[in-house]
Amino acid sequence: MSIISIAVLLLSLFALELIYFKLADYFNIIDKPNARSSHTSVTLRGGGIIFCLAAIIFFFFFGFQYVYFILGLVLISFISFLDDILTLNNKIRLSVHFISVMLMFYQWQLFSLPWFWIPIAVILVIGTINAYNFMDGINGITGSYSLLAIITLYYINENIYAFTSPALLITIALSLLVFNFFNFRKKAKCFAGDVGSVGIAFIIVFFIGQLILATHNFNYILLLLFYGIDAVSTILFRVIRKENIFEAHRSHFYQFLSNEKKTPHLIVATIYLLIQSIINIILVFFVAENIFSALLLCLFCIVIFMVVRFKMEGKQRLLKARVV
Known part of the structure; x- marks a missing residue:
């Protein structure tokens, strides 16, 4: 791309985002603080729709590539947008998620592999998309973390192994720049909404899946390691406390830092960004295809994270059931 x-x-994406703001304001598409929220003021919801719009622009202007992936993205973004404004039945939402994931698998040509890869991939992909959605709770975290992932993937695509369209990576990166301009602020102009967090998760999972299938290197899963550690550890602690893991909550470590410790959102988002940046540098330049090194990196990060979490939150908060 020139x-x-x-x-x-970039200017077109800015214009589309501003048009959406006008529509969201007119139709009262807003985010009201709830039990899961780490913010206190009403803000426009659904600004992350720009990620899907960017992918559609790529599709029409760069040779109609990845038709099944784009179709899956449009479906999952559309149902997530409806869920943002209407709150849909979980069965409907999950059914569309499943169809979208199957379309992604078809784009990956995953069905040509032995059958047992399908259920494994379903669990990993749907789990990652939902975890990504749960991690979207404070200003700046989803946009900055996702932009880092796309930049890293672009570097890999250009310098290590060409696995996808550079134009698609650039287009998505530009949409993230636009979103971050309005979201990476003390007082955000908009939130991603489910349409944004689910949509960008679907996109990033697609890229990582392409990369893994092209290189046969599963270590690239660690491009989302820090999000994964927070999300999985939080689920485990909630299970130990016998809480309903599907109910809204503020139990993630980033939420503890933002709510209990009163750390500014942008500082928390930057901490997550910097830690994952270090992980990505180690992964790309030192770990590469060495599975033993990847396991050591993963184990080291988990141990440090858990030590810090227990030190800051305490055993009582993490392990004991809370009295309502």
Whole structure:
């Protein structure tokens, strides 16, 4: 892509986001604080729709590539947008999620592999998408973390192994820049909404899946390691406390830092960004295809995270059932 093309695309995405703001304001598509929220003021919801719009622009202007992936993304973004404004029945939402994931698998040509890879991939993909959605709770965290993932994937695509369209990576990166301009603020102009967090998770999982299938290197899963550690550890602690893991909550470590410790959202988001940046550098330049090194990196991060979490939150908060 030329500099002119990138500039035109960036300005177009800014314009689309601003148009959406007008529509969201007119139709009262807003985010009201709830039990899961780490914010206190009403804000426009669904700004993350720009990720799906960017992918659609790529599809029409760059040769109609990845038709099944784009279709899956449109479906999962559409149902997530409806869920943002209407609150849909879980069966309907999960059914569309499943169809979208199957379309992604078809794009990956996953059905040509032995059958047992399908249920494994379903669990990993749907689990990752939902975990990504749960991690979207404070200003700046989803946009900055996702932009880091896309930048890392672009570097890999250009310098290590070409596995996907660079134009698609650039287009998604530009949409994240636009979203971060409005979200990476003390007082955000908009939130991603489920349409944004689910949509960008679907996109990033697609890229990582492409990379893993092209290189046969499962170590690239660690590009989402820090999110994964927070999400999985939180689920385990909630299970230990005998809580309903499907109910809204503020039990993630990033939420503890934001709510209990009163750490500014952007500082927490930056901490997560910097830690994952270090992980990505180690993964790309030192771990590469060495599975033993990847396991050591993963174990080291888990141990440090858990030590810090127990030190800051305490055993009582993490392990004991809370009296309502």
